[in-house]
Amino acid sequence: MNQELINVIKIYSTGSHEELNSYILGKSKDVLIGMLNDLLTMYINDKNSSTIREFITVNIAGYKHKEGKIGYNGFKQDSFVSGKTIMCEAKPKNVDTNSKPLRKLNGGGNFTDYTFARLKKDKKEKNLNMLISGFVDGKLIYILEFPFNYNTFTKRLEEQLHHRFKGGKDMSGQYLRSANFDYKYFIDCRNLRTVYLLNREKLEQYKAEDVYQKNQIEVLNELFRVAKTGGSFFYNHKVRWEKGKMLHPIDWLKKTKWEMRQEIIWDRMIAANIRGWRFWQVEERIYWLYKPQGNDLIGEELKSKHALLSSIWRFSPEQNNLHPAPFPLALPVRAIYSVMDDKRGLIIDPYCGSGTTLAAAKILGHDYLGIEISQEYAKLAEKRARNFREEIDCANEEISRHFVMKTFKERKENGEFTGRYGKNYRKSKEQKTLELFA
Numbered sequence: 001m002n003q004e005l006i007n008v009i010k011i012y013s014t015g016s017h018e019e020l021n022s023y024i025l026g027k028s029k030d031v032l033i034g035m036l037n038d039l040l041t042m043y044i045n046d047k048n049s050s051t052i053r054e055f056i057t058v059n060i061a062g063y064k065h066k067e068g069k070i071g072y073n074g075f076k077q078d079s080f081v082s083g084k085t086i087m088c089e090a091k092p093k094n095v096d097t098n099s100k101p102l103r104k105l106n107g108g109g110n111f112t113d114y115t116f117a118r119l120k121k122d123k124k125e126k127n128l129n130m131l132i133s134g135f136v137d138g139k140l141i142y143i144l145e146f147p148f149n150y151n152t153f154t155k156r157l158e159e160q161l162h163h164r165f166k167g168g169k170d171m172s173g174q175y176l177r178s179a180n181f182d183y184k185y186f187i188d189c190r191n192l193r194t195v196y197l198l199n200r201e202k203l204e205q206y207k208a209e210d211v212y213q214k215n216q217i218e219v220l221n222e223l224f225r226v227a228k229t230g231g232s233f234f235y236n237h238k239v240r241w242e243k244g245k246m247l248h249p250i251d252w253l254k255k256t257k258w259e260m261r262q263e264i265i266w267d268r269m270i271a272a273n274i275r276g277w278r279f280w281q282v283e284e285r286i287y288w289l290y291k292p293q294g295n296d297l298i299g300e301e302l303k304s305k306h307a308l309l310s311s312i313w314r315f316s317p318e319q320n321n322l323h324p325a326p327f328p329l330a331l332p333v334r335a336i337y338s339v340m341d342d343k344r345g346l347i348i349d350p351y352c353g354s355g356t357t358l359a360a361a362k363i364l365g366h367d368y369l370g371i372e373i374s375q376e377y378a379k380l381a382e383k384r385a386r387n388f389r390e391e392i393d394c395a396n397e398e399i400s401r402h403f404v405m406k407t408f409k410e411r412k413e414n415g416e417f418t419g420r421y422g423k424n425y426r427k428s429k430e431q432k433t434l435e436l437f438a
């Protein structure tokens with residue numbers, strides 16, 4: 001295969017149209033004609049074929065593609081042990097965003113016409129790797145590589161064979177039409193290698209829900225590990241729906257080590273994408289998570305000036321920010337100030353974006369640690385935390401909401417109105433009706 005064509009196909013599927021144009025720009029006429037011939041005869045006519053995706057997968061992972069149906073899809077010489085050949089079996093998968101219902105990438109693939117004999121042969125190969133690639137509308141999102149002989153993975157294939165062939169052995173002329181698998185059968189493999197990843201945000205967008213939740217649980221448990229006992233973490237997430245099913249953050253929060261101290265509604269008052277399937281969802285959730293001290297699952301009481309704020313936080317989204325989904329500054333100010341009050345500590349934000357939490361932490365006198373995958377946003381966050389003084393007024397506006405004229409105790413002592421706990425409390429008609437429905 002023409003190396004120039006290999007390069008063009010790589011850029012075609014991983015890069016931008018501009019990159020492709022500039023790559024082709026300097027090429028001689030002969031080179032271009034050679035490439036075009038190959039392209040027209042082999043690839044462009046067959047835009048959605050799995051061959052092109054298999055070819056791309058194998059090449060990017062550093063293997064030489066092997067054409068033809070028999071045997072494995074690619075091979076390379078081991079860079080450490082000379083003469084040793086490593087083979088790969090490529091399983092590319094494309095999802096089409098126009099398909100209904102919309103499918104997602106789930107790290108899946110399948111072996112067609114599989115048999116016990118084939119599994120036995122594959123398992124015997126000492127140097128056989130699996131290459132799993134995910135494409136969305138023909139554009140490459142990731143390539144993952146792991147040894148075929150990973151136990152959980154081969155077990156999955158074996159189980160399906162047993163299901164198909166009840167006698168536990170092959171039957172002449174019969175096949176398991178599709179032996180399929182997805183992320184969960186190889187994601188824990190210690191030798192799993194990310195060969196290629198377009199970018200993490202794109203992956204999040206197309207990644208199957210179970211992988212997303214597993215990842216969130218891991219992140220939350222790691223935060224739990226590093227948090228002090230008695231420490232808190234405020235976790236913001238939306239309730240979502242997929243194919244009509246509600247995906248609630250509580251589903252995965254319950255699988256973490258954190259105690260759930262409170263569910264707070266963040267009323268954003270506005271949201272995009274209005275469709276009529278449900279009422280306009282303008283709220284997000286914030287979970288106050290708590291790392292208990294021994295058996296004390298409740299922790300310290302908030303000071304009255306904080307506790308008198310309600311569990312519905314009404315803040316409109318931040319404007320004038322280069323990040324597409326920032327918090328308003330008041331939100332982390334409220335969380336940090338309420339829990340920390342006059343204590344000082346270390347505030348961590350594992351998805352810090354434009355650095356709103358970091359600026360809030362700095363203004364309130366804490367140390368901070370932000371983690372952000374995008375270099376562009378990480379720089380933005382650093383700059384914002386450095387220039388925290390510019391946002392002090394805005395933070396003060398939130399701080400001024402934390403006040404009490406009199407505490408509950410003071411009211412009680414003075415015989416003033418304390419709601420249902422007071423001596424002279426008489427239930428109003430409204431109150432009685434409310435209680436009927438409580």
Ligand SMILES: C[S@@+](CC[C@H](N)C(=O)[O-])C[C@H]1O[C@@H](n2cnc3c(N)ncnc32)[C@H](O)[C@@H]1O
Nearest residue numbers: 325326327351352353354355356371372373374
């Ligand atoms: C919703 S935004 C956070 C916005 C932030 N609260 C603010 O006010 O600007 C989520 C951020 O997480 C980042 N992100 C996504 N996956 C990540 C990962 N695995 N590690 C670190 N950051 C990640 C994204 O780049 C994005 O900036």
